[in-house]
Amino acid sequence: MTSHRDLDQILRNAAEPVAPRGRQPLAQQLLDDIVRTDPTTPAAPVTMTARTRRPRLALAGAALVLAAAAVFTVNAVGADGAYASWTNDPSPLPASEAQSIAARCVPAGTQSAQVAIGERRGEYAYVNVRTADGSITCFRDHDGRVHDTSVLASPVDAALLGTRGIELYAWPQLHTEEGYARLMAGRLGTQVKAVEVTVRHQDGTSGPAIRATVSDGYFAAWYPEGLEESNTNSTSLTLRLADGSTVGGLAARDLMEEPMLN
Amino acid sequence: MRRPPSDAETAYRELFEAAYDDLLCFVERRTHPAVADDVVAEVFLTAWRRFDDVPGPLSDARAWLFTAAYHVLRNRQRSEQRQQNLTLRILREPDDPGHAEADGVAARVDLVRAWHRLSVKDQEVLTLTVFEGLTGTQAARLLNISRPAFSLRLLRARRRLHQLLRPHLDLDARMSETPPPAQPSTAAGVSA
Numbered sequence: 001m002t003s004h005r006d007l008d009q010i011l012r013n014a015a016e017p018v019a020p021r022g023r024q025p026l027a028q029q030l031l032d033d034i035v036r037t038d039p040t041t042p043a044a045p046v047t048m049t050a051r052t053r054r055p056r057l058a059l060a061g062a063a064l065v066l067a068a069a070a071v072f073t074v075n076a077v078g079a080d081g082a083y084a085s086w087t088n089d090p091s092p093l094p095a096s097e098a099q100s101i102a103a104r105c106v107p108a109g110t111q112s113a114q115v116a117i118g119e120r121r122g123e124y125a126y127v128n129v130r131t132a133d134g135s136i137t138c139f140r141d142h143d144g145r146v147h148d149t150s151v152l153a154s155p156v157d158a159a160l161l162g163t164r165g166i167e168l169y170a171w172p173q174l175h176t177e178e179g180y181a182r183l184m185a186g187r188l189g190t191q192v193k194a195v196e197v198t199v200r201h202q203d204g205t206s207g208p209a210i211r212a213t214v215s216d217g218y219f220a221a222w223y224p225e226g227l228e229e230s231n232t233n234s235t236s237l238t239l240r241l242a243d244g245s246t247v248g249g250l251a252a253r254d255l256m257e258e259p260m261l262n
Numbered sequence: 263m264r265r266p267p268s269d270a271e272t273a274y275r276e277l278f279e280a281a282y283d284d285l286l287c288f289v290e291r292r293t294h295p296a297v298a299d300d301v302v303a304e305v306f307l308t309a310w311r312r313f314d315d316v317p318g319p320l321s322d323a324r325a326w327l328f329t330a331a332y333h334v335l336r337n338r339q340r341s342e343q344r345q346q347n348l349t350l351r352i353l354r355e356p357d358d359p360g361h362a363e364a365d366g367v368a369a370r371v372d373l374v375r376a377w378h379r380l381s382v383k384d385q386e387v388l389t390l391t392v393f394e395g396l397t398g399t400q401a402a403r404l405l406n407i408s409r410p411a412f413s414l415r416l417l418r419a420r421r422r423l424h425q426l427l428r429p430h431l432d433l434d435a436r437m438s439e440t441p442p443p444a445q446p447s448t449a450a451g452v453s454a
Contacts, residue, residue: 004420008392014373015393022282030303031278034310035271173297 082178083224085122085142090213090221093118093125101127105138105148117185117220119213126222128170128185130155135169137183139222141176149174155187158217160261163191164247166219166239167259171252173225182225182235184252188217189262194240195219197252201226209238270313277316277323278306285327288394292335305331325400328390332404376426384419391416 021027098118106113111132118127125140134155139147149172156167170185184197195212212221237255238248250260285305289298305327309316317323377385390401402412 007420007423010373011377011388011392014370018283018287020283021286022279026299027282030306031275031282034278034303034307035274037307037310039270039311039313175297 083122083124083181086124086224087121088208088210090119090121090211092213093120093127097125098127101125101138101140101146102129102136104146105129106131106136110136117213117215117218119220121222124222126183126220128183128218128220135185137170137172137174137185139174139176139181139183141178143177145176147174147176149183156259156261158187161187161189161259162262163189164239164241165189165260165262166192166195166237166250166255168237168252168255169259171256178224180225181222183220183222184212185218185220186255186259188214188219188239190217191242192219192239193242195221196238196240197221197223198236198238199223199225200234200236274310274313277309277320280320281324281327282306284324284394285331288328289331289335291389291393292332301331301334304334321397322400325396325404328394328396328400329404372427376423379426380419380423383415384422387412387416387419388423 095115095118098115101118102113102115105127106129113129113131113136116128116130116135118125120126123142127138127140129136129138137149141147155169161167166186166188168184168186170183173180173182175181188195192214194214197210197212199207199210201207210221210223212219235252236248237250237252238246239250240246282302286298286302289301289305293301308330309327316326380388386405387401390396390404391398396404398412398416399409401416402409405412407415
């Protein structure tokens, strides 16, 4: 009969081999970014948006962004009725409702938490909360459960955004029982009046424009996202300015690395 | 005792280099590769900020990192009520099981199927021991159970795996004809 030791070895031999990855640039970048952070900062959940994304460093400290999601099944947009009531166009979220969602999402004791912007799409509500450390995204699903991810990122000085600038300070992915969703939040220059988000699918086609909520210099949007789409990260933004002109082709991935200042 | 800053960074870098691959494999086995990097980054950031809590010996430090990652994953799964769907993705199906003339290939298929018939709890204790190399004490601490309870759970998991393989008692003989994987890393896992 096979002994425990023999069976252990058989199991090891049947395992998928994996090449070492600790010396790859992504890991080394992570290491360098971490040791540049202030180790006295209290540990807190942080989130990252894309697996290939290089964490952005802010002047006051590193902004490590890690994605919060546990994953098993992936639903493409609209597949199997996932996020069926989601809409390209947002609808307003009353301030009281936004505060209520934030209260269920923001950890007790969080410094200087303020709702920056909120919106509804179908049965879902999304609120972005600015804090002393960065921001927290709060997502209420169709069952009323509130999911949160946090991003430790020092925002740029709003004045640097000028008239046509944009900062995408949060772009986390989360996962609910309906599948993946990608959330966005950021700040805008004074003349930016609308933001449209375009998601390019795996097959190269683009979905219809997703209109973001814009309010008081902030913008927010979210959309269902399949895993393959999340890996391509070819989402782009178009800004519509007060004078009728547009600034298009802004890759979300690039904006997460560096804001566009003006 | 708090380490001086320069010593702390040096020690932390050494830990990162030594444990990165193992931790990434640990996480990839338990969640989707698309978010594994993020969980690993979160755990290493926590380790940096709580470096005084991280044990000095590498074996214990690895266990500390695994435990931290386990809690991060558990919290996320708990919120999503998805533990039932979690199976530890360890074993590799042969590339072409439809042509399983070779005994080694057939044995691999049998083993993979038996593995997938184990409960998640059984897979977990076997994985912590066989693939991740934790001691019984370290694994018990990670699972937040007593050392004797872990030993019992491991014993039962091994028995169940044996039972699932009972029709294939010559498994070890047939598997021995299968060459071990080329260039195994410090911990074998699933490829991204």
